[in-house]
Amino acid sequence: MQIRLTILLILGCSLSFYSQEEDIKTADSLYSFGKQNEAIELLQKTEPKTERIHLKLAKFQQENGQNEEALRHYQSVLNQNPERVLTAIDYGELLLKTGNLDLADSLFSDLSEKYPENAGFHYRLGLVKEKKKDTTAIKYFFKTISKDFTHQGALYKAAKHHLKNGKPYNAISWCNSGLEVRPNNVSLLSILGQAYSASLQFEKAIPPYEKLLKLGESSEFILEKLAKAYRVTSQLEKAIKTYKMLLDINDMNIAVHSNLGALYLKTNEVEKAQQHFTMALLIKKQPVDREYLNIGLTFKRQEDFKSAFNNFNAALEENPENERALLERAIAADAYFEDQEAVLNLYEAYIEKYGKSGRNDMISVAKYRISELKSEIHQAK
Incomplete structure (x- = not known):
């Protein structure tokens, strides 16, 4: 009887394993044909959830932009098997990408302590610190280089740090170290060119910039740097x-x-x-009168008529022919000035200039307020 039960259990597990393998193959096929949601739904229904199922779901959901769900599946695997280092790395990188910086910090700190010779863990910890605006980030990039002097990401971070802090010769040294291993690293080529320019070695700055152009990096920034180097030499x-x-x-x-x-x-x-x-x-x-006019209109909407008036004035200084600014200045003054005579003069200045050639709707507004203001001024006397 015991033997029969054991055989049945083995057969049950075998059938379950076979069923899962079929589900994974089907899910892979669906995903490759662009049916991501169907693939994910199939794996979500598959039971029991083995590590392989969780990891496949995490991968599909991450690629599908369902990051929170992916994180949960990575966490499930790590809860069952904390020694899965590659899974921990994928989990940590997704934490970093999604802004879960404290969790990412904790995870990569643990990994770097557990595997102190692994340069990648120190580098990722540096990336987390950098995102947290922690000034100690550079320490981890230097530590990465001490473990792997060819690490491209850390060499770029170190070179950029030196360039930013006025040490272009140090930046040049780090860049050349990295480019010996990967001559086409565009990030290092860019820093190298900038470092040569910053140290006034324009002749040496030209080859890195030219190489960047050959590699398709023809941004406005690079072209400006190269043009200046050509001009100076x-x-x-x-x-x-x-x-x-x-x-x-x-x-x-x-x-x-x-x-x-x-x-x-x-x-x-x-x-x-x-x-x-x-x-x-x-x-x-x-002239930038249109920009001043638009800024004035935003202040007008906020009922900050003083600021609106000042911006309409600035628009007219830029372009005295701006009809809208001339009327809007009078309207702002109407809401802001206590001196009705001064407001009346502004409306009349508009009519004097545009009474025959301006927009009908704007002329009507000005004439209506002129009539009202004259009446109010007369009554006040």
Whole structure:
């Protein structure tokens, strides 16, 4: 009888294991065809929940943006088996990603104490500290390098720290260490170029920036740095070409037009120089009356009529032809000034300028208030 029960139990477990394997295969297939929700629902119904089921659910839910559910499944696995280091890492990284910084801090602190020679744990702990605005973060990045002098992430953090704190030569050293292992690390190439620029070694700054362009990193920031390096080292044609690339990104950049003007003067292309200097001047002098008007309207809505009045005045200083600002100034004064004569003068200034050519609705408002103010002033006398 005991043997029969044992056989039945073994058969039951085998059937359960076979059923779970089939569910996992089906879930994988559904997920690969973009049916994420169906795959997750299938695994949620699968019983009992083995570690493998929990981990598969955690992976699918994390990729599907269901982070809280994924965290619960990682936690379930770790509750059953705290020694699953890879699962702990996945759990910790998701805690970091979702802003559960205290839990992530605790987890990676435990791991780094338990496995002190593992550079990755010190690095992740540094990332947590950094997100917590904890100034000790850099200590963990340096500790990471002491365990693994090729660790790319930690070398980037260390180099960036030195550059930010006015130690470009230290930053250069860290970057070169990392680039020996991964020559195409764009983060380190960027810091290296900036460090050479910061230490006025513009000739050496050029190769990292050029390599970044070849790797597809043609941001406005990198192009500006490269253009300046070319300009300072008197590589005028390359500088002009790079500044033109910047204009393709933003043709309203005053500094770029000014630099192109100066470069064209050096190459005796006077007409081109004049064109770019003129563009820089026009952009710089472009009125911002609309912005002042809009700010004034926001203050008006908040019933801060004094601030509204000041902004409408600023709009008119930028552009005396702004009809809306002229009327809105009178309206703000109407709500703010005690001197009705002064308010009347502002409405009349609007009518004098736009009484024949302005917008009908605005003219009507001004005329109505002029009539009322005259009556109120007369009665007060």
